[in-house]
Amino acid sequence: MAKDPVRVLVTGAAGQIGYALVPMIARGVMLGADQPVILHMLDIPPAAEALNGVKMELVDAAFPLLKGVVATTDVVEACTGVNIAVMVGGFPRKEGMERKDVMSKNVSIYKSQASALEKHAAANCKVLVVANPANTNALILKEFAPSIPEKNISCLTRLDHNRALGQISERLNVQVSDVKNVIIWGNHSSTQYPDVNHATVKTPAGEKAVRELVVDDAWLNGEFITTVQQRGAAIIKARKLSSALSAASAACDHIRDWVLGTPEGTWVSMGVYSDGSYNVPAGLIYSFPVYCQNGEWKIVQGLNIDEFSRKKLDLTAEELSEEKALAYSCLS
Numbered sequence: 001m002a003k004d005p006v007r008v009l010v011t012g013a014a015g016q017i018g019y020a021l022v023p024m025i026a027r028g029v030m031l032g033a034d035q036p037v038i039l040h041m042l043d044i045p046p047a048a049e050a051l052n053g054v055k056m057e058l059v060d061a062a063f064p065l066l067k068g069v070v071a072t073t074d075v076v077e078a079c080t081g082v083n084i085a086v087m088v089g090g091f092p093r094k095e096g097m098e099r100k101d102v103m104s105k106n107v108s109i110y111k112s113q114a115s116a117l118e119k120h121a122a123a124n125c126k127v128l129v130v131a132n133p134a135n136t137n138a139l140i141l142k143e144f145a146p147s148i149p150e151k152n153i154s155c156l157t158r159l160d161h162n163r164a165l166g167q168i169s170e171r172l173n174v175q176v177s178d179v180k181n182v183i184i185w186g187n188h189s190s191t192q193y194p195d196v197n198h199a200t201v202k203t204p205a206g207e208k209a210v211r212e213l214v215v216d217d218a219w220l221n222g223e224f225i226t227t228v229q230q231r232g233a234a235i236i237k238a239r240k241l242s243s244a245l246s247a248a249s250a251a252c253d254h255i256r257d258w259v260l261g262t263p264e265g266t267w268v269s270m271g272v273y274s275d276g277s278y279n280v281p282a283g284l285i286y287s288f289p290v291y292c293q294n295g296e297w298k299i300v301q302g303l304n305i306d307e308f309s310r311k312k313l314d315l316t317a318e319e320l321s322e323e324k325a326l327a328y329s330c331l332s
């Protein structure tokens with residue numbers, strides 16, 4: 001029997017991530033090749049015409065899984081009945097801007113969209129915040145939508161996770177699909193900590209630790225980390241626009257694994273509400289390694305954190321605490 005369609009909201013759908021993301025969703029990349037979808041696309045009035053153009057292209061693409069398109073500038077209409085909300089709308093960072101510069105522009109958007117989601121989304125709607133500052137926007141959304149369970153609100157650090165997999169795969173000249181269990185800790189910013197201490201590679205002789213194969217701790221503790229931390233800025237420098245196809249692809253990976261589960265023995269990174277695991281202060285949206293099963297994520301427990309890592313986990317937590325304070329000062 002055919003499945004009922006799932007309603008997926010994409011805010012900022014006329015923007016560049018939106019343009020890459022909506023066809024992926026309509027092709028089944030996010031929710032599976034047997035899952036029909038109805039796309040809800042929201043943007044602001046100055047982008048209404050462009051949004052309508054995206055809707056026209058979705059119709060023209062004749063996606064078999066796409067059972068309807070709502071394209072609107074009305075936040076209530078956009079949020080009504082949605083099962084998944086991918087929050088991309090906002091003001092992106094331009095060359096030379098720090099992420100904090102975009103803070104005040106974005107947190108007020110997330111405060112108001114929190115209320116619309118809380119009142120109008122389907123019960124148990126899963127929310128993924130992509131727009132920067134992603135962790136803090138997600139925290140504001142959580143705080144101003146108190147009836148949405150905190151386990152349903154997340155932010156995107158899967159792009160950083162995938163970037164880390166990509167760097168290891170290039171360095172070792174192995175398939176990226178054979179590398180797993182890197183971790184992104186903390187903020188989706190240049191203080192994030194890409195950690196390979198538990199990462200492995202599938203080899204003909206079995207699974208081997210990444211550190212054992214790279215045999216270059218100076219690179220792993222130095223250039224590897226900064227490359228992943230600075231990759232967003234490097235893309236902006238090269239394209240004069242922030243990453244879009246990789247961000248859209250990572251958003252699909254994030255939701256797919258959350259809804260359909262992570263493979264046995266494999267974890268992914270998600271920005272989720274901290275419960276104090278690994279002595280990360282509770283009350284921040286912080287990126288952790290998670291397993292997903294039956295539509296729920298669980299922080300991977302019991303990983304050893306050495307002194308080098310501890311400092312990095314704490315540094316990015318400190319930045320998030322500062323962002324939280326700054327966000328509240330922007331709102332008041």
Ligand SMILES: NC(=O)c1ccc[n+]([C@@H]2O[C@H](COP(=O)([O-])OP(=O)(O)OC[C@H]3O[C@@H](n4cnc5c(N)ncnc54)[C@H](O)[C@@H]3O)[C@@H](O)[C@H]2O)c1
Pocket residue numbers: 011012013014015016017018042043044047088089090091092093109129130131132133134156157159160188242243244247
């Ligand atoms: N977390 C990540 O890994 C990651 C990666 C890349 C980009 N980003 C962030 O994603 C966001 C989107 O990036 P982009 O390149 O698509 O930007 P973009 O400027 O091309 O698109 C943003 C869209 O949001 C719309 N918008 C603005 N305010 C809105 C509102 N109140 N409601 C609905 N829509 C609104 C704009 O009109 C625009 O169409 C940025 O904040 C960017 O920094 C995050």
Ligand SMILES: O=C(O)C[C@H](O)C(=O)O
Pocket residue numbers: 093099132159231232233235242243
């Ligand atoms: O770094 C940015 O502002 C863009 C985006 O978040 C990215 O990681 O590519």
